[in-house]
Each structure stands twice: as structure tokens, then as C-alpha cells.
Amino acid sequence: MDYSVREVDEIIGHHCDGGDGALIAILEEMQARYRYLPRDVMILVSERVGIPLSQVYSVATFYNAFSLERRGRHEICVCVGTACHVRGAQRVLTHLENKLGIKAGESTPDWNYYLETVNCLGACALGPIVVTDGQYHGQMSERKADQLLLQIEQAYQEEV
Numbered sequence: 732m733d734y735s736v737r738e739v740d741e742i743i744g745h746h747c748d749g750g751d752g753a754l755i756a757i758l759e760e761m762q763a764r765y766r767y768l769p770r771d772v773m774i775l776v777s778e779r780v781g782i783p784l785s786q787v788y789s790v791a792t793f794y795n796a797f798s799l800e801r802r803g804r805h806e807i808c809v810c811v812g813t814a815c816h817v818r819g820a821q822r823v824l825t826h827l828e829n830k831l832g833i834k835a836g837e838s839t840p841d842w843n844y845y846l847e848t849v850n851c852l853g854a855c856a857l858g859p860i861v862v863t864d865g866q867y868h869g870q871m872s873e874r875k876a877d878q879l880l881l882q883i884e885q886a887y888q889e890e891v
């Protein structure tokens with residue numbers, strides 16, 4: 732992922748009021764922009780904000796929302812917690828892994844998709860649950876998962 736020092740400075744400028752939440756807000760915007768936190772970007776943030784790099788890393792590794800590795804453009808998360816598991820989450824996960832040709836925790840080679848699992852999303856009654864780009868989809872099945880992939884693909888085609 733390419734980034735420029737100017738871009739990084741712009742993002743930091745959006746949160747220049749400082750305060751305790753500034754670092755998290757900066758990292759959130761970096762994550763949204765680049766879909767991960769490149770090491771060089773974290774070094775720049777550390778230098779510009781005047782926070783030790785170890786502290787920046789500490790925050791970046793504490794929150795699940797941050798990733799130190801590049802992720803595909805569209806994030807698909809399958810809940811494999813107990814309630815979702817007994818309702819067929821593993822079948823849905825295996826189906827998505829086969830369709831995308833990757834395992835959970837990986838991105839597709841074209842960087843279009845990133846697939847991951849989670850152990851509970853707190854909405855067990857709706858299981859199995861799949862989250863695509865932050866949107867929750869309940870009572871998931873292999874057929875519905877195919878529809879989700881199609882919707883993502885169609886939305887992407889309309890963007891380009």
C-alpha cells in the first residue's frame with residue numbers, strides 16, 4: 732500500500748487537538764485509509780505526535796480493530812462462537828474459504844477480500860452471523876454467503 736508523508740500529516744492534522752484519544756483516532760483513520768498500519772506510518776505518527784514508538788505499537792496491537800498486516804479491501808468475518816457453531820457457522824466458513832481460495836486470517840491474492848473469524852459478536856440468537864465490511868448478516872447459510880459475495884462484487888463493479 733502506498734502512502735505519502737503529506738497524507739499521513741493530513742490525517743494527524745485532523746486530530747491535532749491532542750488529548751488522550753488522539754492517538755487512537757489517528758490510528759483509526761490510518762487503518763481506514765490503508766486497511767492496516769504500515770510500520771513506516773507508525774514511525775511517522777510516533778515522530779509527529781511525540782509519542783514513543785513502543786507506545787504506538789502497544790495501542791496498535793491492543794485493539795483488534797487494528798492490523799499490522801495488509802488486509803483485503805472487503806473484510807468478511809464469520810462468527811464461530813458456540814451458538815453460531817451449533818447453527819452451522821463452520822459450514823459457512825468452509826464454504827467461504829473454498830469460494831475465496833483462502834483460509835481464515837488470509838487475504839485473497841488480488842487484495843479484494845480478507846477473511847477472519849471471531850468467537851462471539853454478542854448477537855447469538857441471530858447466528859450464524861457473518862459481518863461484511865461492518866454490516867451484520869444473521870442466519871447465514873452457504874447460499875446467503877454466495878449472495879453476499881455477489882453483492883460485494885456488484886458494488887465494486889459500480890465503483891470502478
Ligand code: FES
Pocket residue numbers: 810811812813814815816850851852853854855856858859860
Ligand atoms: S456465538 Fe456468534 S454471535 Fe454469539
